[in-house]
Amino acid sequence: MDIGLIISSILSPNVLLFTVAGILLGMFIGAMPGLSATMGVAILLPLTFWVEPSAGLGMLLGIYNSAIYAGGVSAILLGVPGTPASIASTFDGPIISKGGHPTLALWINTVFSVIGGLIGILCLIIASFPIARFALRFGPPEYTTVALFGLSMMVAVSGKSVAKGIFVGFLGLALSTVGMDPMNGVKRFTFGKFILIDGFSFVPIMIGLFGVGEALKQLSETPAVKVRFVKKLEKEQKTTVSDFIQEEKGAQKRMTLREVWATKWSILVTSIISVFVGAIPGTGGDIAAIVSWTQCKNFSKDKENYGKGSREALAVTCAANNASIGGAMTTMLTLGIPGDSVTAILIGALMMYNYTPGPLLFSEHKDMVIILFGLLVVCNILILLLGNLGSKIFSKFTKLPRAWISTTIIMFSLVGSYAIQNSVFDVFVCLVAGIFGFFLSKGGFPTGPIVLALILGEMVESNFVRSMMLPPGTYSTFFVRPISLVLIILTAVSLIGPAVIKLVKKSKERKEA
Amino acid sequence: MIEIIVNVLGIAIAAFLYIFSRDFSVSTRPGIPSAAFFPTIICVALLILGIYNLVKIIVFKKKHVDPASESIRITKLKVLQMLAIVSLMALYAVLWNYKIGHFILNSIICFTPICWLLGDEVEWWKSAIYIVGLTIFIYLLFGVGLKVRIW
Numbered sequence: 332m333d334i335g336l337i338i339s340s341i342l343s344p345n346v347l348l349f350t351v352a353g354i355l356l357g358m359f360i361g362a363m364p365g366l367s368a369t370m371g372v373a374i375l376l377p378l379t380f381w382v383e384p385s386a387g388l389g390m391l392l393g394i395y396n397s398a399i400y401a402g403g404v405s406a407i408l409l410g411v412p413g414t415p416a417s418i419a420s421t422f423d424g425p426i427i428s429k430g431g432h433p434t435l436a437l438w439i440n441t442v443f444s445v446i447g448g449l450i451g452i453l454c455l456i457i458a459s460f461p462i463a464r465f466a467l468r469f470g471p472p473e474y475t476t477v478a479l480f481g482l483s484m485m486v487a488v489s490g491k492s493v494a495k496g497i498f499v500g501f502l503g504l505a506l507s508t509v510g511m512d513p514m515n516g517v518k519r520f521t522f523g524k525f526i527l528i529d530g531f532s533f534v535p536i537m538i539g540l541f542g543v544g545e546a547l548k549q550l551s552e553t554p555a556v557k558v559r560f561v562k563k564l565e566k567e568q569k570t571t572v573s574d575f576i577q578e579e580k581g582a583q584k585r586m587t588l589r590e591v592w593a594t595k596w597s598i599l600v601t602s603i604i605s606v607f608v609g610a611i612p613g614t615g616g617d618i619a620a621i622v623s624w625t626q627c628k629n630f631s632k633d634k635e636n637y638g639k640g641s642r643e644a645l646a647v648t649c650a651a652n653n654a655s656i657g658g659a660m661t662t663m664l665t666l667g668i669p670g671d672s673v674t675a676i677l678i679g680a681l682m683m684y685n686y687t688p689g690p691l692l693f694s695e696h697k698d699m700v701i702i703l704f705g706l707l708v709v710c711n712i713l714i715l716l717l718g719n720l721g722s723k724i725f726s727k728f729t730k731l732p733r734a735w736i737s738t739t740i741i742m743f744s745l746v747g748s749y750a751i752q753n754s755v756f757d758v759f760v761c762l763v764a765g766i767f768g769f770f771l772s773k774g775g776f777p778t779g780p781i782v783l784a785l786i787l788g789e790m791v792e793s794n795f796v797r798s799m800m801l802p803p804g805t806y807s808t809f810f811v812r813p814i815s816l817v818l819i820i821l822t823a824v825s826l827i828g829p830a831v832i833k834l835v836k837k838s839k840e841r842k843e844a
Numbered sequence: 845m846i847e848i849i850v851n852v853l854g855i856a857i858a859a860f861l862y863i864f865s866r867d868f869s870v871s872t873r874p875g876i877p878s879a880a881f882f883p884t885i886i887c888v889a890l891l892i893l894g895i896y897n898l899v900k901i902i903v904f905k906k907k908h909v910d911p912a913s914e915s916i917r918i919t920k921l922k923v924l925q926m927l928a929i930v931s932l933m934a935l936y937a938v939l940w941n942y943k944i945g946h947f948i949l950n951s952i953i954c955f956t957p958i959c960w961l962l963g964d965e966v967e968w969w970k971s972a973i974y975i976v977g978l979t980i981f982i983y984l985l986f987g988v989g990l991k992v993r994i995w
Contacts, residue, residue, distance in 0.1 A: 381990040494900070495847075498854055498893040504886045505857055512879035517868045519879055520861075543933075550929065550962050551922055734963030735974050738955055741933065746982055750992045755941040762933055774846035792882045799876050 337698055340385050341705040349379075349386040350706065353393020354713045355721060360394065361401025362725040363736065364411040368398035369672040370541040374740060376534055376680055377747035384684040384699070389706045391680055395673050396448060396710040399616055399652050403440040404722040407645075408433060416616025416655070419624045419648035426640030438585045439642060440649045441718035443598065447650025448711040450602035451609070451657020455664075456704055462665040463693035471797035472808050476818035478790040481668040483825040484612040485780040493829065495776045503784025506531055513793035526756050533679045533785055535748040535761040540778050541672070542744030543765025546737040548772050586642065594643050597627050601647045602654035609658025612783070615671040616652030623651035653711075660707070664688050664700065667790070675782040683751075741765075851897045858890035925961050932958050940995065947987070947994045951979040 340346065353375075360371035371394045379387030402414030407424035420440065427436040469477065485500035486493055509520045510530025521527040601623035608619040627647045628637040637644045659670025667689035669675035678688050686696055693700055748761035768778050798808050809815050861883045871878035936954040939945055945953075952975055959971040986992040 378985075378990070381992075494893060494897055498851070498890065498897060501886055501889045501893060502854055502857065505861060505883070505890065508861070508883045508886065512868070514876065515868075515871065515879045517879035519868060519883065520864055546962070547926065547929070550926060732963060732966045732971075734959050734966060734971065737962045738959040738971075738975065739978055741958065742951065742955060742978060742982060745933070745936065746986055746992075746994065749940070749994065750986055750990065753993055755937065758937045758940060762930075762937055766930060770846055770850060774850045776847075776850060795882075796876050804875055 337701050337705065341389075341702055341709060343385075345383065346386045346389045346706075347709070349382060350389035350393045350709055351713060351717070353390035354397040354710065354717055356390075357394040357397025357399075358401040358404075358717070358721045358725045359728055361398035361413045361417075362404045362722065362728060363731075364405050364409070364413055366398075366736070366740075367414050367541070367545075368395055368402075368416070369676065370545055370740070371398050372673050372676045372680075373534075373537045373540075374542040374743045374747055376538070376676060377750040379680065380683055380751060384686070385702050385706065387684070388680065388703060389709070391677060392703070392706050393710050393713070395677070396653065396656060396707070397714055399656060400440070400444040400448075400649075400714050400718065401722060401725065402652070403444065403649055404437065404725065407436045407440060414616075416620065416652040417648075418617050419620035419651070420645060422624060422638050422648065423641050423644040424648075427642065427645060430640055432583060434584045435586070435642075436645060437719060437722050439645050441715065441722065442586075442591070443594075443646040443649040444653040445711045445715045445718070446598060447602045447605065448653035448656060448714070449708070450599065450650070451606050451654035451660075452704065452707045452711070453657070454603065454606040454654075455657040455661050455707070459661050459665050459700070460693060462661065463690040466665055466690035467694070469690065469814065470812075471794040471801065472812050472815045473818065474794040475791060475798050476809060476815045476822065477666055477668060478787045478794065480818050480822045480825070481612050481666075481787045482783060482791065483822045485783055486826055486829055492775055492777060495774075496780045499771060499776050499778070500780030500784045503781035504788045506536070506781075507785055507788025508792075513789060514796040526754070530789075531760060532751065532754075532757055534676075534683070534751050535757040536764045536785065537676055537679065537782065538744045538748050539761035539764025540768035540781065542740050542747075543761060544768025544772065544778070546740045546744075547765060547769040549733055549737050551769075551773065590642070594646050597631055597643055597647050598650045601627055601651045605651040605654035606658040606661070609655030609670055610662045611658075612662055612668050612670055615659070616655045619655035619658075620648040620651040624648050656707075660703075664692060664703070665690060669783065669786055672779055672782050675786050678786055847901050848898065851894045851901070854890050855894040855898075858887045858894065861887040861890075929958050929961050932961075943995045948979050948983055951982070952976055955979070 356375065357368070357371060360366045360368065372391055375394060376391065379390050381387075382390075398414055399416045402412055402417030403420040403424065405411050405413040406417040406420035407428050410421050410425040412418045412421055424436050424440070427433075427439075482500065482504075485496050507530065509527055511517070511528055512519055518528060604623055604626060605616075605619035608622055609615065624637070624644060624647055627644065628634050631637065631643060633641050633643045659674045662668050662670045663674040663678060665688075667678065667687065669678055681688055681692075686692060686699055744761055744765065745758050748757045749755060751757060771778055799805075801808055809819060865880040865883040865887070867880075869878050869880040932954045936950060939950050939954075940947075944950075952972075955978075956968075956972045956975045959975055960968050983994065987994045
């Protein structure tokens, strides 16, 4: 491992160029309500296969970090979260902005997102190597149960519709069975088609679900109503979309160093909480930020101002959603389990570059792991440098017609799907996945579980069969190994837990009634 | 209605998995599960969940309305719009598959009406100009810059 070589690789003009492009694209995606980091990473993924891995990953990580950060821009200026992760920024951000301090609010978003992001990366660096070393002890039974635990997170990503989420997850698992069976070498559901032997390519399905599907979903929302809604919103708020900065004369434009220092404990605690929340598969920046905001409200000196335009509260939420990225990346890199939809797509990207996330990545491709850490740091530094200017510029793009954005998404999705393998079949797969994704969201079915199932389906099956080949060759293999047993218990808890909590809540409500 | 269609589709997929996985239900190696093992588990789970969801929808049809599915109701006009968009996208893919026409020309022909159908807040000619610019940009990016063999 040559550190000099790694640094020169991260700072090479090509890598920096792609990372900056990713940051700028991420700012645009994040600032536009309705576009998500997942969609951005999915539809721009094909662009990255044509460049060296560090440049491609720099671009994807740039989009991921920057979109999560920039989601706060529209949350602050319009009161509409740009991405789900910035939902908690709407609690205090618009009030600060409306009070004549939009520049200050944007500054808080930039600076604290970067601070949170860097704390998240620090936690990732500290935790990932020991976790990966520990995970090296894993055999097929442990991998089976880790993957099962990951699959059990279908419950967590399903929101209110748990049964629907699990149902959709199993549809994803069904898709993952197409192609050559991992252990017996039997061709399943290929119907003699050579193109299906390797199964469905993961990327076109993702692009279809999150690109075409979302664009179709936007069509179903009546444009006239949408335009009226935005105009009404503009009228209601002093800060408008078109001329969003209506600064009070002599308004404070940034926090003083003393003010920043005063928030140190809140930021540190919430960032660490968010790293843990982000590390749990199925959660994300939105949950991390809400949990952090609620926790800080309990112990902060400024607690009475939370929800009334507290600067500290805004700082906490901004730091939290970017810190959760460190947690999601830890689970993804060390165990190969996606923390959220974006990391699921990142797993696909890494696999395309022949880097399989998991403990072996840390022993076999240590250089790449360090490059990834370096790229994350670079992304945050670039957000700090470009953030304030970029957020002002990209927030003006909210005026762009939705039809243009949706058409761009569809076109990029179709051409991008083709570009991966020069295969028109993938274009059809993307199209069908998009239509299916649209119907799923219309029927109230979450699409997140499909991502988890597609990623983890093959992992569960191949490791399960390998486990059965180990002595004693029975199901007891999974119960006699301590790590495997603990994971089975955790899986059971995550599957049954929400139902039990729901029952307890219901019985309490009945008693109160 | 969409909920019912998706659940019925899931049950149909489960039946499909069950029927076709019988072709490879014999294990090629003694002592290890056959290639049909995993699809069979999925099939059973899909059946149970599909039926459960259907019963829930039918029994609680009036009592329970899913907030997610209720949020947006699709009008007949919207259905027609949607069908037109999907047909245009499918046409685009078919033309691509058989290498008929040219990428730039086909993109403009198919995506200008798609853009217009996706939202009418902009005049059609402005959207047409936008699509021409977008198509050329994508062609230059993928075809020239990344050397992807788009037709």
